Ligand SMILES: NC(=O)C1=CN([C@@H]2O[C@H](COP(=O)(O)OP(=O)(O)OC[C@H]3O[C@@H](n4cnc5c(N)ncnc54)[C@H](O)[C@@H]3O)[C@@H](O)[C@H]2O)[C@@H](O)CC1
Ligand SMILES: Nc1ncnc2c1ncn2[C@@H]1O[C@H](COP(=O)(O)OP(=O)(O)O)[C@@H](O)[C@H]1O
């Protein structure tokens with residue numbers, strides 16, 4: 186599990202170590218320099234191994250690895266992907282490659298983030314690189330600047346060289362280090378750093394793959410460290426080298442999409458933040474109800490976590506103990522969603538899937554998945570709403586084949602409004618698509634709402650918030666938490682990075698390739714989640730934080746299945762469902778089904 190520490194927790198971790206004289210900055214700078222040396226050497230070596238044109242190719246390969254649209258990854262790299270922990274002085278794999286003559290440009294701010302960058306720059310100079318530091322403020326870290334100059338680095342003030350000249354300098358470099366601000370940043374980058382970064386970001390967009398490899402120091406300068414916002418200009422990085430612990434903004438959208446691959450340098454922090462034990466004992470729950478973006482941890486599940494959560498059957502299980510999923514999805518106009526949701530549920534291993542809906546749709550579901558029982562009966566979770574039109578209060582007789590009536594009935598049951606005798610009682614549910622417009626009662630956290638940004642904006646508007654899709658995309662964590670507080674339900678906000686917010690920790694999952702953004706993919710996810718909730722139905726009702734964990738697990742499996750089905754190319758929603766069994770098998774076997 187990836188665990189992000191807030192800027193306050195970073196400070197609290199640093200204080201005793203600095204007081205004890207631990208050389209944190211030296212470790213950070215050394216680790217940063219090793220990564221830069223490794224990446225520069227790697228790209229050079231790749232170029233040299235090529236044709237007679239190798240030298241030129243080598244130079245081209247030193248350039249950034251983002252797509253021409255600027256988004257990291259798209260089909261190639263998952264946004265905000267976090268690569269393994271690396272100790273500052275271990276291995277130094279890049280240390281042995283030839284980097285002589287390569288040119289680095291350092292963007293240096295006034296604080297310790299600039300200090301890290303200058304000390305790292307000194308290492309690069311000593312390894313034979315030509316390094317130019319652009320000092321964006323009147324102040325710079327004194328000892329760092331002295332060490333950099335003593336090593337032979339050149340430093341120029343932004344006030345003297347001006348922004349256009351820095352852009353030219355950057356375009357001619359092999360690698361750029363963004364050390365303007367780190368965890369001490371507050372709000373959008375102010376002038377002159379803000380203007381410099383805006384110009385560099387524009388130049389990066391225009392230059393596309395001719396832009397130099399860009400490394401963010403600790404964080405991409407200008408992101409919201411704790412909430413993942415992008416309040417102003419940010420120079421997107423190919424790689425972020427972060428110190429001591431991950432920061433929430435490196436996991437959360439939209440900031441995570443500016444970080445490239447994230448690499449952690451161990452500077453000697455403890456294994457968990459100082460407040461971690463207290464938070465795990467429920468302080469986050471007490472803090473719940475505030476809009477403090479730092480309340481609750483920001484986590485990312487990894488394959489081993491999902492394997493531990495997955496309700497794999499034992500020898501004594503039978504289909505009823507494993508959980509039946511009730512699916513209310515699709516209408517005669519939109520029958521496909523029913524097939525996709527039911528397939529997602531069946532192929533993730535439900536004991537049984539029951540389908541409730543018009544006969545014509547039930548027939549199609551049976552044709553695709555003969556395992557489905559097209560009849561009512563006891564279930565352990567509901568999947569409500571895929572392919573069901575939104576409720577229109579002005580339309581007296583919606584053309585929904587009675588699906589809204591069925592959904593209202595199930596929602597009354599899962600919220601405890603109807604008695605157990607009639608319906609089976611409180612149980613977990615997935616509320617998707619049209620069912621998101623049918624919420625009448627306060628929800629328990631065992632009900633997981635699965636909107637995309639547009640649907641969440643609509644839901645929030647119905648609750649009196651002035652918000653549109655763009656606003657939700659700008660602050661997904663904030664709006665997911667707001668919706669959780671307003672409805673009581675757990676919110677799974679879909680996107681390239683999916684955010685899950687419930688009564689406790691927040692999950693930010695980045696498992697799917699961009700090809701997943703295709704009609705019907707969300708219906709499959711609803712089915713997968715329905716199976717996970719049914720498999721642990723009672724526990725989900727009893728432990729109010731479990732639904733969010735299972736929701737994050739469903740997102741991981743869905744994303745990995747999409748990646749497998751895509752194999753770098755287009756993917757159809759039903760193929761995502763078909764890839765689920767192999768992904769689950771690999772997870773349970775302890776493998777990483779990347
Ligand atoms: N304290 C330490 O010994 C360590 C700190 N580390 C580094 O130190 C960083 C934190 O250092 P600092 O606390 O000095 O803070 P930063 O260097 O992150 O930034 C603070 C400086 O930036 C300015 N600033 C803040 N917000 C700004 C904005 N929106 N626009 C423009 N300027 C802004 C402030 O006026 C201040 O001068 C970490 O991110 C990390 O890189 C690492 O070296 C590990 C050890
Ligand atoms: N850019 C992206 N990269 C990766 N996954 C994405 C991206 N955009 C959307 N997704 C995922 O694709 C799925 C789309 O679901 P949704 O919008 O509900 O579609 P539908 O309702 O048609 O099934 C979600 O799982 C979402 O997280």
Ligand SMILES: [K+]
Pocket residue numbers: 298363364365366367401402403404405406
């Ligand atoms: K930075």
